[in-house]
Amino acid sequence: MPKTDSNLAPDRDEFDRALRRAYSLHRDNDGGKVADYIPELGKAAADDFGLALATVGGKLYTIGEAEVEFTIQSISKAFMFCLAIEIAGHDFVAKRVGIEPSGDPFNAIVFDDQNRPFNPMVNAGAIAIAGIIYKKLGSDSFDFIMERFSWAAGRQLSLNEKVFKSEEQTGHRNRAIAHLLLAAGSMAVKPERALDLYFRQCSISVTAADLARMGATMANMGKNPVTRKSAFDLSAVRSTLAVMFTCGMYDYAGAWAYDVGVPAKSGVGGGIFGVVNRQLGVASYAPRLDAHGNSVRGVAAFETLADEFGLHAFDCTNIGSSYVSSLIR
């Protein structure tokens, strides 16, 4: 049964009905496979399914396991890119990381013709971004990003130490990527520094509700709708949403842009979060992944919700999500 934050209007409305519908439509879909490349991830309850929707007006709607914690994984890449632009500036970032979709899987090791990772959403780009932040903030880096992530979520987040240790021990391919970046001149610091930060950022625990609120913070021009704390820089948000739209869903990005049409980012922990600009943050949690590495139920639920509300960026009949807008205010 859906619930809302206690301090918000409790009446069942359109959003509740939509979440219920998406939830019941897809809860029996048991396609896909829980990620198990690190043992800790394999322990997730495969059948968990949670959905959450947060408005720029500060309301939260959830259903199912929306308060179960899981690791944020690659979803962190979107927030890190946003923070890197704020801290280091567009030009500094652009010299080291591209913004083109590549058609390659997330862990590909190909670089573009300027010898940069294709974009900040593939591992190579994300590790370079971690290097950029470490270059600017040094050993304060992790505290900084944890604070910003927490501001965005509206509560203090924490690190899953077990997952972090696992990532660190098994991340051979990521370690290789970091050395390739060094060889290519795209690694601003010692590879181990960037990798440590990268493994940590991926190991932050969140819930679907957190991700929805983080999305709403982005949708709200970087300000948490409830606390009014500014977690992200306004100008960096637009850039981040653009890259999420073209590169956020691994090599399924084009299909996502086609079917869902909402800037989003997924992680192998089973989460997906999306941003409807100036309106909503939307998030799902369901650990079983498809061949692209995206949550099976999550993708399906986003399709249902996007259809329901006309969220698609290029939907003809709901321009500026005017319908959604009317629900919020």
Next chain:
Amino acid sequence: MPKTDSNLAPDRDEFDRALRRAYSLHRDNDGGKVADYIPELGKAAADDFGLALATVGGKLYTIGEAEVEFTIQSISKAFMFCLAIEIAGHDFVAKRVGIEPSGDPFNAIVFDDQNRPFNPMVNAGAIAIAGIIYKKLGSDSFDFIMERFSWAAGRQLSLNEKVFKSEEQTGHRNRAIAHLLLAAGSMAVKPERALDLYFRQCSISVTAADLARMGATMANMGKNPVTRKSAFDLSAVRSTLAVMFTCGMYDYAGAWAYDVGVPAKSGVGGGIFGVVNRQLGVASYAPRLDAHGNSVRGVAAFETLADEFGLHAFDCTNIGSSYVSSLIR
């Protein structure tokens, strides 16, 4: 000096000022090179520069060489995809052509893991789309697309026979692609049929004003704003805009999504057209191309106009292009 359609309000307004500004900012940029892979293209006046902006309210604003004819080239791919979905349906099309950005140049011959061209905006995908339309309409195909293109533009368009002959004689790589499609089972008809249609579609003459009106027709849910004729199917328009956004500007698509954020498509004839959903069609003509195959002045002018009006799909402060909207109605 900018001008407007004679039957429309002639007062100089915001749009005129913006066009003038973009025009004067970039008219002296003589970077890039006119395409010359076929002799006819090489004859374009390298210094031509025209901009046009058409509203869903039926107004047209232009500046510079906005009435000079050039061949539509790859811009036709966007309209053809839209028509193929209308005629053959999403599923028929999806079996033969993917929708993922590939990171490869427009003339790449790599296929995706389902042995399909990556998307309808690369040559391989566009030739497969031409094959789909020919499969459905046979020898009427070209008349049909010419009629629809003309409805969209609001005037009768014509074929540039010289360019068509040139394309046909020098299109060895495209001919190779057509045979690869046949080998891959993605070519619905004899390769020569699809190629003939493809070479013809690329050789249709348009002006920047035409392209702006064709964009406005798309923005207007497929209906020409002046004639009210329905050139495109409503549901196909959304799909087309999504693919234009992720794949429309060759291997510069990510940067375009980042900097401009408007679904668009460019052609080696020097044209670019963009669509601001439910608001505007925007177009530029300037024959000198950058290394990606995009018009140098065109890209620059779109950046200026997008900034000016907050056209970026993920702009935070102009949600649903509300400012533009206020100018139109």
Next chain:
Amino acid sequence: MPKTDSNLAPDRDEFDRALRRAYSLHRDNDGGKVADYIPELGKAAADDFGLALATVGGKLYTIGEAEVEFTIQSISKAFMFCLAIEIAGHDFVAKRVGIEPSGDPFNAIVFDDQNRPFNPMVNAGAIAIAGIIYKKLGSDSFDFIMERFSWAAGRQLSLNEKVFKSEEQTGHRNRAIAHLLLAAGSMAVKPERALDLYFRQCSISVTAADLARMGATMANMGKNPVTRKSAFDLSAVRSTLAVMFTCGMYDYAGAWAYDVGVPAKSGVGGGIFGVVNRQLGVASYAPRLDAHGNSVRGVAAFETLADEFGLHAFDCTNIGSSYVSSLIR
């Protein structure tokens, strides 16, 4: 039971025993699959197995289905390369076709950094070679190669018309390759001319005995050991053997060089022929192919024979195949 040409000494010798051994060791290996990309190939008797060995002294040893006809297919590429060098010269050929192994499958469409096919043993290279021969000999080309192939085999060979028609009708990928070669400037004539010759050369009927004699002709400095007719140019033979050694067995070439160490070429018709310089031609016929496109029993039989006689080019203990040499004279 092995047999020898009637006009040669009929005594069972070392070669007979070795053939018998290789035959009985591998006749029960029914791994692999008959090629069926064209229906005619699929009709081959899957269980046929023939071996043949011809000496530069003019003797022939055979066992099993060594007189069954099958189409020469890619084995023709080796002879065509040899003839192209004779007719057009090294430089003319080198400008259009490389000589580097590529690690890619036989039907790959990648070209090298000089925009040439990687080598004459992949389809792209072979089609370019056919184009070179056609450029020089025009409509006499097929008669010319048929005569030379026949001289090498010591009997008049013939074309399998059904296979030729099949190849022609289904060769979409090869047709694509020919157009790519044209686009790359590596195609000396109209694509259809080269393709017609290529499809014909692949459709010549041979037996294992023929291939062994053709190999012996190469081993005998280009002269048929029995008829003394010169089928191949001496200097072209060395070049051909070198390319066969590095590129003759598709993407299994390295393993072949490692395990067998004899210049060889295989075809999807089920044949393999090898050349032990100045000593022997060796051939096998067995239609079931492995994943690389090489005859399963053929590869195994060559390994056995190479071991038996120390045929490996870099064998330490049989320098210059001295043991084999002693058997021949």
Next chain:
Amino acid sequence: MPKTDSNLAPDRDEFDRALRRAYSLHRDNDGGKVADYIPELGKAAADDFGLALATVGGKLYTIGEAEVEFTIQSISKAFMFCLAIEIAGHDFVAKRVGIEPSGDPFNAIVFDDQNRPFNPMVNAGAIAIAGIIYKKLGSDSFDFIMERFSWAAGRQLSLNEKVFKSEEQTGHRNRAIAHLLLAAGSMAVKPERALDLYFRQCSISVTAADLARMGATMANMGKNPVTRKSAFDLSAVRSTLAVMFTCGMYDYAGAWAYDVGVPAKSGVGGGIFGVVNRQLGVASYAPRLDAHGNSVRGVAAFETLADEFGLHAFDCTNIGSSYVSSLIR
């Protein structure tokens, strides 16, 4: 002027004349560029040019800077592969490293379809080989290989510490490769162990005379012709020569097999060594490299010497290098 080891017959013979000819033909060729990716390599005297020829009968012929020391670099890969087969066995090695030429440059990071490096002559394969040896011999590994290299050369070789330190500090790409191997399951030990051994093996100082003697040791079934010490295993030598023939000269391997036809290996230090089985070791030293990473004068000198003596493995008129053989005994 050429010279011979003092304890050998001093008469000027065919070999001396051939070396003089090759030397004078190419000494003025100043094409190419000294490798400078590590500063130490850049210090080489660009104009040095030495040639050496050692027979399995124990004679040495040299001309020019044949006693100048330089680092062995990638030439070590051939010897390491030979030793790995001896120590770990064919199967253990084959599971981790392929034997197919790849068409890629030496430092490519692509793996084959079994997730192994393509062959032991590219960096990835060589690092895996170093890992295999370390797996078997642990911290004795370097002493062991130094002993065997020294036995082959017939004198105690030493490590160039400066080059070793440089390699270690700048080998980011090789470090990346080692981590990729670990991720792929092809790295038998901790990456740092394999890398340390790999950087050391590349930093061993040799002269052209050393390399010629090492080649003669291989040609002599693994036994140093003068000391009679067995440096290499007989059965491993054949395998090594086969892989040198198909993969030894980077992405120039096919052209080398075509023009020179002698199993060989080159290094960015400027050396090349070749083996004429059961006859000769041949070596050159000249630091300027071509685009493939091979010594410009070295390649040219080998072509001249191979022509002169009919050394090509598939030469028709000098079967088993019979002419060379007559000069030796």
